[in-house]
Amino acid sequence: EIRARIANQVRITVSAGIAPNKFLAKIASDWNKPNGQFVIEPDVVESFVCELPVRKLFGVGKVTAGRMEKLGISTCGDLRKLEREQLSRDFGSFGKRLFELCRGIDNRPVQPTRIRKSVSVENTFATDLPDLEACLAELAGLGEQLTNRMRNLDNKYRISKQVVKIKFHDFVSTTVETLSNDTDPMTYRELIEEGYQRGQRPVRLLGIGVRLIPVAADKSASTLPLKEDLTAQPKEELQLALFRDHLHEPL
Numbered sequence: 001e002i003r004a005r006i007a008n009q010v011r012i013t014v015s016a017g018i019a020p021n022k023f024l025a026k027i028a029s030d031w032n033k034p035n036g037q038f039v040i041e042p043d044v045v046e047s048f049v050c051e052l053p054v055r056k057l058f059g060v061g062k063v064t065a066g067r068m069e070k071l072g073i074s075t076c077g078d079l080r081k082l083e084r085e086q087l088s089r090d091f092g093s094f095g096k097r098l099f100e101l102c103r104g105i106d107n108r109p110v111q112p113t114r115i116r117k118s119v120s121v122e123n124t125f126a127t128d129l130p131d132l133e134a135c136l137a138e139l140a141g142l143g144e145q146l147t148n149r150m151r152n153l154d155n156k157y158r159i160s161k162q163v164v165k166i167k168f169h170d171f172v173s174t175t176v177e178t179l180s181n182d183t184d185p186m187t188y189r190e191l192i193e194e195g196y197q198r199g200q201r202p203v204r205l206l207g208i209g210v211r212l213i214p215v216a217a218d219k220s221a222s223t224l225p226l227k228e229d230l231t232a233q234p235k236e237e238l239q240l241a242l243f244r245d246h247l248h249e250p251l
Contacts, residue, residue, distance in 0.1 A: 003037065009148075020045060023106035027056055049104040050077040057101050059094060067091075076102035119153060120163065120209025121145040128169045128202035135166075135192050135203055142208050143185055150183075150210075157212040159183065164191035166198075167205035174198045183210060 006014050013035035017028025024040050031038035040048055053075055055065050071090070073079050079087075079102040087095030100106065121142055129135050162184065163177040176195040180187055188208050196203070 003035075009152075011145075021104070021106040022108050022110060023058065023101060024049075024104060026058070027052070030056075045104045049102065050075070050080070052076045054079055054102075057098070059097065064091070064094075115214055116153070116157060116212050118163070118209055118211050119146070119150055120165070120207055121149055122165060122205055122207025122209075124167075124205045125203070128204050129206065130202050132193060132196045135196055135206055136189060138206055139185065139188055139192065139208070142206065143183070143188070146183060146208055146210075153212075156215055158215055159210045160213045161211035162187050162191065163209045163211060164188060164195050165205070165207040165209070166192070166195040166203055168199045169202040169204050171204070172199060173205075177211065180210075 003014055003016055006012065015029050015031075015033045015035060016037045017025040017031065017040075018037070019025040019028045019040040020042050024045065028038040028040050054060055054068050054073055057076070060068070067090070068074070068079070073082075079098060082090075084096065084099045087098050089095070091098060123138065123142065129138065159181050160179065161177045162180040162182075163175060165173065165175050167173045174195050176191045178187060178191065191208075192206070
């Protein structure tokens with residue numbers, strides 16, 4: 001149900017993992033990508049984790065995996081054969097964590113709410129955008145996506161910056177941002193122009209977004225009053241209308 005709601009409201013697919021703890025849920029979420037779901041029942045944790053490759057463990061990168069391979073360790077079942085003390089000798093403070101993870105133990109609490117720092121949208125293009133004009137032509141669509149995504153943002157936050165991200169065809173990325181308390185489309189236009197000048201070559205990915213500040217942590221936060229004839233519109237509809245209107249103003 002949650003995945004279906006995300007697909008309907010945000011127009012993206014997500015994968016989900018269901019398990020007794022955060023570590024296993026993350027592993028499960030990667031199991032049936034893309035747009036899939038996987039469940040690890042409590043009674044199969046033992047057998048599932050035993051066969052799990054050590055490279056799947058959080059914190060085990062190429063270097064650590066290479067050291068394990070030299071010790072004859074390729075699965076969590078292999079890792080379980082080592083005592084806690086030996087793991088601490090071989091892998092330092094990470095050894096204790098390895099001892100727990102290879103047994104499917106993760107006692108970190110689930111925190112369903114957290115402070116949001118930003119909201120953004122981005123598009124990766126099958127065919128690179130050839131020039132600045134093509135990038136600017138994508139702004140209206142990105143603005144609509146951003147407005148839709150911000151509909152679920154409650155009044156606990158205020159906008160502090162507008163941000164643009166550009167990834168060129170050679171995968172070099174640049175980010176441009178400026179202080180702002182709105183999603184002003186003309187500001188996004190200026191940021192895209194500034195970012196494009198840094199590379200002046202075809203663009204593979206283009207994104208726009210906002211940085212956020214919790215209102216409770218910002219005593220100076222204030223809101224600008226809207227014109228009387230606009231206040232009857234829902235906030236998200238007003239933002240989208242303003243975005244479209246500004247984009248079509250002559251420069």
